[in-house]
Amino acid sequence: MDRIVECVPNFSEGRRANVVDEIVKAMTMRGVKVLDREMDANHNRSVITLAGDPGAMEEAIFRGIAAAARVIDLDAHRGEHPRIGATDVVPFVPIRGVAMEDCIALAQRLGARVGRELDIPVYLYERAAMRPERRDLASIRRGEYETLKQEIAMNPEREPDFGPKKIGKAGATVIGARPFLIAYNVNLATNDVQVAKDIAKIVREKGGGLPSVKALGFELKDRGIVQVSMNLTDFNVTGILKAFETVKVEAEQRGVPVLESEIVGLVPLEALTQLAAHALKLPALNVSQVVEMKLFGE
Amino acid sequence: MDRIVECVPNFSEGRRANVVDEIVKAMTMRGVKVLDREMDANHNRSVITLAGDPGAMEEAIFRGIAAAARVIDLDAHRGEHPRIGATDVVPFVPIRGVAMEDCIALAQRLGARVGRELDIPVYLYERAAMRPERRDLASIRRGEYETLKQEIAMNPEREPDFGPKKIGKAGATVIGARPFLIAYNVNLATNDVQVAKDIAKIVREKGGGLPSVKALGFELKDRGIVQVSMNLTDFNVTGILKAFETVKVEAEQRGVPVLESEIVGLVPLEALTQLAAHALKLPALNVSQVVEMKLFGE
Numbered sequence: 395m396d397r398i399v400e401c402v403p404n405f406s407e408g409r410r411a412n413v414v415d416e417i418v419k420a421m422t423m424r425g426v427k428v429l430d431r432e433m434d435a436n437h438n439r440s441v442i443t444l445a446g447d448p449g450a451m452e453e454a455i456f457r458g459i460a461a462a463a464r465v466i467d468l469d470a471h472r473g474e475h476p477r478i479g480a481t482d483v484v485p486f487v488p489i490r491g492v493a494m495e496d497c498i499a500l501a502q503r504l505g506a507r508v509g510r511e512l513d514i515p516v517y518l519y520e521r522a523a524m525r526p527e528r529r530d531l532a533s534i535r536r537g538e539y540e541t542l543k544q545e546i547a548m549n550p551e552r553e554p555d556f557g558p559k560k561i562g563k564a565g566a567t568v569i570g571a572r573p574f575l576i577a578y579n580v581n582l583a584t585n586d587v588q589v590a591k592d593i594a595k596i597v598r599e600k601g602g603g604l605p606s607v608k609a610l611g612f613e614l615k616d617r618g619i620v621q622v623s624m625n626l627t628d629f630n631v632t633g634i635l636k637a638f639e640t641v642k643v644e645a646e647q648r649g650v651p652v653l654e655s656e657i658v659g660l661v662p663l664e665a666l667t668q669l670a671a672h673a674l675k676l677p678a679l680n681v682s683q684v685v686e687m688k689l690f691g692e
Numbered sequence: 693m694d695r696i697v698e699c700v701p702n703f704s705e706g707r708r709a710n711v712v713d714e715i716v717k718a719m720t721m722r723g724v725k726v727l728d729r730e731m732d733a734n735h736n737r738s739v740i741t742l743a744g745d746p747g748a749m750e751e752a753i754f755r756g757i758a759a760a761a762r763v764i765d766l767d768a769h770r771g772e773h774p775r776i777g778a779t780d781v782v783p784f785v786p787i788r789g790v791a792m793e794d795c796i797a798l799a800q801r802l803g804a805r806v807g808r809e810l811d812i813p814v815y816l817y818e819r820a821a822m823r824p825e826r827r828d829l830a831s832i833r834r835g836e837y838e839t840l841k842q843e844i845a846m847n848p849e850r851e852p853d854f855g856p857k858k859i860g861k862a863g864a865t866v867i868g869a870r871p872f873l874i875a876y877n878v879n880l881a882t883n884d885v886q887v888a889k890d891i892a893k894i895v896r897e898k899g900g901g902l903p904s905v906k907a908l909g910f911e912l913k914d915r916g917i918v919q920v921s922m923n924l925t926d927f928n929v930t931g932i933l934k935a936f937e938t939v940k941v942e943a944e945q946r947g948v949p950v951l952e953s954e955i956v957g958l959v960p961l962e963a964l965t966q967l968a969a970h971a972l973k974l975p976a977l978n979v980s981q982v983v984e985m986k987l988f989g990e
Contacts, residue, residue: 430986445983445986445987634972661982663982669964673933673936674932674955676955683955683959687984689696689988
């Protein structure tokens with residue numbers, strides 16, 4: 395399998411395991427692998443991670459959205475997490491042999507089909523957004539299902555990109571494309587949380603720091619240390635090593651040593667080959683040079 | 693596939709493609725993947741790289757040795773590269789989910805079977821060696837096929853670990869286990885080859901430098917630069933980053949900047965996760981955190 399797309403659909407059901415089972419089952423097909431599945435009862439939401447061949451993924455996610463529309467009723471849904479649909483958000487992520495443009499095209503085709511065949515309003519977001527204000531998920535989800543239901547027919551700002559200008563019990567679905575997100579934390583040997591907060595402010599894009607980096611400073615009370623917690627939203631723009639080194643320099647300027655760092659969850663191989671290339675001054679390191687890719691990836 | 697062994701058998705045929713085809717075909721089976729295949733006419737030798745499930749690999753390599761014994765006649769073989777057998781050397785390399793001990797046991801089982809069923813003398817080498825002087829391949833291959841033929845029956849030093857104390861047209865085979873070898877070069881921005889030679893002498897194990905590192909200094913004449921060319925024979929002992937940084941420090945002490953480095957051929961994923969862990973002060977980075985491994989490796 396040399397072309398791989400990841401997708402992390404969020405469904406508005408986090409309590410009834412049999413309902414989530416049914417949705418996952420609908421998405422299970424040849425060419426698609428379910429990598430992870432998380433249910434949150436308080437959020438009343440589940441997050442499924444799938445990856446596979448782009449064509450198979452497109453079909454699988456369509457089936458998942460169709461299944462969720464059958465088994466979830468937004469009028470009866472309560473949970474802490476904001477949502478507008480039974481299938482709430484569907485981000486496609488290029489992993490290997492696939493460009494961002496392919497994922498955008500995939501989001502557009504799927505969105506059109508969901509609108510047409512399932513009669514569900516669809517909004518395109520992030521890199522797939524067709525209106526600049528829709529790049530941001532929060533703005534699409536403003537007021538959640540209940541507000542959208544009132545506004546969708548009359549407010550032109552809320553007109554969907556595909557599908558009807560009315561909303562049923564399945565709500566509306568946000569579909570899009572974005573780079574792989576790496577959750578990356580650096581722990582600092584101090585109990586002064588202000589150090590972590592100050593450094594977070596400096597490194598994050600919002601403060602004019604590293605592009606495609608979000609950062610917050612936290613206290614890890616039980617360990618008596620602090621943490622700069624980052625989301626690297628595009629490791630091709632700012633990679634893990636650059637993030638680490640920037641935090642390290644800032645910490646050392648404050649007389650605080652870096653204790654350790656951690657990658658939370660998954661990391662794409664390309665982020666590691668890129669890191670090795672930077673650390674070793676390699677002009678390039680191709681993922682196909684990795685033994686395991688020779689074995690599995692071709 | 694969560695357990696992977698690599699094997700790089702060397703066969704004494706590098707001219708007749710149909711003969712090599714037949715041997716490769718004999719090794720082709722479920723659970724085994726042929727990663728690479730190189731024929732050298734001057735050496736009259738071919739090097740095949742395979743990887744897969746340990747059990748399948750054991751059977752596949754046995755079939756390859758049997759096929760080579762049928763189609764190669766050492767009495768008619770001429771080539772520049774030293775050799776003692778139709779199947780000359782068979783190193784097993786642990787890649788993932790397999791310990792060195794497993795590869796040693798595999799080499800021993802296969803060696804016993806080759807001796808018993810194919811009537812071919814077998815010597816165990818490197819980590820699988822049963823006599824300390826047989827760790828070194830060169831000492832086993834001393835005098836090549838022609839000398840061994842004379843000595844095997846009478847010289848107790850040349851008694852095989854398995855199989856008969858006599859040698860037929862298939863010669864003898866050396867089987868063993870060793871860590872993955874990473875070929876790694878660092879290029880320096882000077883045309884003074886003595887700098888590369890001096891640094892090579894310092895970093896290599898032989899000179900009391902980095903353990904499990906072999907190194908030579910070369911001139912890259914066409915580019916007007918020099919190269920420290922290394923073999924990292926066990927990246928768990930000395931990893932790529934350590935090798936790079938040691939060369940870099942030595943070069944800078946001589947006022948010479950590092951231009952770039954290169955990994956020649958394949959590198960196991962674990963060498964990259966280890967590199968990332970060192971560069972980022974990660975307590976650990978598990979290969980199963982790599983997206984591609986989630987997809988293919990389980």
